[in-house]
Amino acid sequence: MKDMITIHVEDLNGTVHTVEAPTDMGLSLMEAMKANELPVKAMCGGMAMCASCNIILQSDHELPEMGEDEEAMLDEAMVLDVPNSRLSCQIPVTENLDGLRVKLGYLTDPEA
Numbered sequence: 001m002k003d004m005i006t007i008h009v010e011d012l013n014g015t016v017h018t019v020e021a022p023t024d025m026g027l028s029l030m031e032a033m034k035a036n037e038l039p040v041k042a043m044c045g046g047m048a049m050c051a052s053c054n055i056i057l058q059s060d061h062e063l064p065e066m067g068e069d070e071e072a073m074l075d076e077a078m079v080l081d082v083p084n085s086r087l088s089c090q091i092p093v094t095e096n097l098d099g100l101r102v103k104l105g106y107l108t109d110p111e112a
């Protein structure tokens, strides 16, 4: 069992950051990115209520299915039409996400 996975995160400037995240701490992808000082606002603290943790999946990893809250929030935030758009706070860091590549969504922009 792997207890650290590697995640590649492209920021809004197009720079790719490679970070490591533990799989045994019950972290969400949002929390793992924040812990690595990536600019994720996550204003609601992971409640699927703000969409400022939005990411776009860029690798072909299988993510857990969207819950109703996540789907509703993405819809409201008008980012659902971007393919593979998700809320990173709703995605647990698990072993099968090793090598994941995502891009931060525009709603994560701290200047916005």
Ligand code: FES
Residues within 6 Å of the ligand: 030, 041, 042, 043, 044, 045, 046, 047, 048, 049, 050, 051, 052, 053, 054, 073, 087, 088, 089, 090
């Ligand atoms: S942190 Fe608010 S929706 Fe994910």
